[in-house]
Amino acid sequence: MRRRLLAVAVVLGMLGTSACANRIEGEGTIAGLEITHFESGLKASAPDPGLAIENVSETEDDRLAAAAIADVTAFWTEQFPQHFAQEFPPVAKLLSYDSNTDRIDVCGATTADVAMNAFYCPPEDLVAWDRGTLLPLLREKFGPMAVVTVLGHEFGHAVQYRLGAKAGISGQTSTIVKEQQADCFTGAYFRWMAEGRSEYFQVSTSEGLNQVMASLFFIRDSPGQSHSADGAHGTAxxxxxxxxxxFQNDAAKCAAIDQADVDSRITERPFDPDDAGMGDLAVNEETLGLLQRSLDKSFSGAGVPGPxxxxxxxxxxxxxxxxxxVSYCEDTNTVxxxxxxxxxxxxxxDREAEFTGQGSGGLGDFAAFAEVVSRYVQGIQVGxxxxxDNTNAGLRTACLVGAWTAAIDQPGASLRPSPGDLDEAIAELLLPRSLIAADINGHPAPNGFDRIEALRLGYFDGSGACSSKYP
Ligand SMILES: [Zn+2]
Structure with a gap:
C-alpha cells in the first residue's frame, strides 16, 4: 500500500437489508458443480497417450505432460466443432527438454536460451516444456494439476492460432489479450474435467482447483508491470x-475476450512515480492508525459503530x-x-526465495492490512x-475486503492500494487458514475459487453486492 498526507472521506454504500435470509446449509456449489474432496491427478484407468514427443524421458513429469496433452487435445477435438464449426488439428510438434542439460534448436533459439519455461511456438505449431526444473517445481509445490494447468495454457495459445480471426487474433493483438484468452481456455478445459468428462484426470472442485489457482498465482507478473507491456501475462x-x-462459461466466451474487455477490467498497472516504497508499507502502530482512520471513513455510511x-x-x-x-472481540467491539x-x-x-521454496512467509503489507480489515468488518456485520458464523459470512467478509480496497483507491486517500496489493490478498486467500475469507470464528470458506470470486465481486460491484450475494 502507499500513503498520502491528505485524507478524504470514502463512504461505502449501506450493506443492504437482507440480513434475515436463511443461511445456506452445507458447502454450496462452485459454478453449479458440487463441491468435491478427493485426490486430484492422473486416473489409475488413464489410457496410454501414444503421442510422439521429441526428446521425451521416462520421468513422472513427462508422463503427466503427455497425459495432459492427450487430454486437452481430446477436449478441443470435441469443443472446436461445437463452438467454432471447425475441426481441431492436433498440435504438430511436441518437445520435452531438460533446461539443466539440453541444448536443442527450437523456434529460432535453443532450449538453453528459453531455460525454465513452457511455451507455444506458432511458426512451428510446437508446444515445449522444461521437465528439468519447471515441471517438477510446480508439481512438488502445488501438485500434479499445476503441470496440467501450464500445458492447458500453452494449448490455449495453439487454439488461438487455429481460430485466428474467430478469436479476434491478428498480428496487432496485444500479449495481455492472448494471455487472458489462454487462461480462460484453460478454465473451460478444467470445467470439462471437473464435470468428469476426462479419460485421464480427475480434479476435485476444492483442493484440486486450489492447486490450479495457486499455480496461476505463482506464474503471475511482478507488481508494477503495465498490462500493455510486451510480454505482460497479467497479475494473479x-x-x-x-x-x-x-470455468463458469465456455470456450466461445473466451474467444470473445478482446482489448476493450481487457481495458475495462484489468487491474495490472505500473507504480505511481511518487510511490517511493514501491508499494510496501511497514506494519506498525502508525500505519495501523492510518488503517483505522481509513476504515472508519469508509464505513461511516453504515451507521454502526466501527471497532x-x-x-x-x-x-x-x-x-x-x-x-x-488478528481477532475481532465482540464484547468490547475491538480488533x-x-x-x-x-x-x-x-x-x-521474495520472488527469488519463492521460486526456490525458501520464502520467509511474508505475503506483503496488503495481506497483513487486509487481515485486519477482515476482522474490522466482523464488527460492522455484527452491527x-x-x-x-458460517460459510456465507466468510465469503461476505472477503467481498467486503474487496469493496474496501476499491473504495480507497482514490487520489488523496490516506491509504491507497498499490500495484501487487490485490495479488497479496489472493496469496492470503489461498492459504488454508485465510482470515480474509473467514467468518468470525476464523473458519474460512472452503474453496479458494469461491474466496477469490468473493473478493473480486466486492472489488468491482461494491459492498451492496456482498450482502445480496452472500446473505
Ligand atoms: Zn501464455
Whole structure:
C-alpha cells in the first residue's frame, strides 16, 4: 500500500437489508458443480497417450505432460466443432527438454536460451516444456494439476492460432489479450474435467482447483508491470479472473475476450512515480492508525459503530473467539492484533526465495492490512445483525475486503492500494487458514475459487453486492 498526507472521506454504500435470509446449509456449489474432496491427478484407468514427443524421458513429469496433452487435445477435438464449426488439428510438434542439460534448436533459439519455461511456438505449431526444473517445481509445490494447468495454457495459445480471426487474433493483438484468452481456455478445459468428462484426470472442485489457482498465482507478473507491456501475462488477480470466466462459461466466451474487455477490467498497472516504497508499507502502530482512520471513513455510511484496532496480542481476553494474529472481540467491539506476527506476514514476497521454496512467509503489507480489515468488518456485520458464523459470512467478509480496497483507491486517500496489493490478498486467500475469507470464528470458506470470486465481486460491484450475494 502507499500513503498520502491528505485524507478524504470514502463512504461505502449501506450493506443492504437482507440480513434475515436463511443461511445456506452445507458447502454450496462452485459454478453449479458440487463441491468435491478427493485426490486430484492422473486416473489409475488413464489410457496410454501414444503421442510422439521429441526428446521425451521416462520421468513422472513427462508422463503427466503427455497425459495432459492427450487430454486437452481430446477436449478441443470435441469443443472446436461445437463452438467454432471447425475441426481441431492436433498440435504438430511436441518437445520435452531438460533446461539443466539440453541444448536443442527450437523456434529460432535453443532450449538453453528459453531455460525454465513452457511455451507455444506458432511458426512451428510446437508446444515445449522444461521437465528439468519447471515441471517438477510446480508439481512438488502445488501438485500434479499445476503441470496440467501450464500445458492447458500453452494449448490455449495453439487454439488461438487455429481460430485466428474467430478469436479476434491478428498480428496487432496485444500479449495481455492472448494471455487472458489462454487462461480462460484453460478454465473451460478444467470445467470439462471437473464435470468428469476426462479419460485421464480427475480434479476435485476444492483442493484440486486450489492447486490450479495457486499455480496461476505463482506464474503471475511482478507488481508494477503495465498490462500493455510486451510480454505482460497479467497479475494473479487478472489471471484467476480469466480462468474463472472460462470455468463458469465456455470456450466461445473466451474467444470473445478482446482489448476493450481487457481495458475495462484489468487491474495490472505500473507504480505511481511518487510511490517511493514501491508499494510496501511497514506494519506498525502508525500505519495501523492510518488503517483505522481509513476504515472508519469508509464505513461511516453504515451507521454502526466501527471497532477500535488495539495492539493487545491478537487474542480476545475475555474468553471470546480468538483468531490470531488478528481477532475481532465482540464484547468490547475491538480488533486486537499481534503486531510482531502481523509485521512478519506483511514482509514483501521474495520472488527469488519463492521460486526456490525458501520464502520467509511474508505475503506483503496488503495481506497483513487486509487481515485486519477482515476482522474490522466482523464488527460492522455484527452491527447489522448479520449471521457471522458460517460459510456465507466468510465469503461476505472477503467481498467486503474487496469493496474496501476499491473504495480507497482514490487520489488523496490516506491509504491507497498499490500495484501487487490485490495479488497479496489472493496469496492470503489461498492459504488454508485465510482470515480474509473467514467468518468470525476464523473458519474460512472452503474453496479458494469461491474466496477469490468473493473478493473480486466486492472489488468491482461494491459492498451492496456482498450482502445480496452472500446473505
Ligand atoms: Zn501464455
Amino acid at each position: 488477480f487478472d489471471r484467476t479472473y480469466a480462468f474463472q470466466l472460462g 477500535t484496532i488495539v495492539n493487545q496480542g491478537g487474542s480476545c481476553p475475555n474468553g471470546g473467539v480468538s483468531t490470531p494474529p 486486537t492484533v499481534d503486531m510482531a506476527a502481523l509485521a512478519k506476514l506483511g514482509q514483501p514476497i 447489522f445483525d448479520m449471521p457471522v
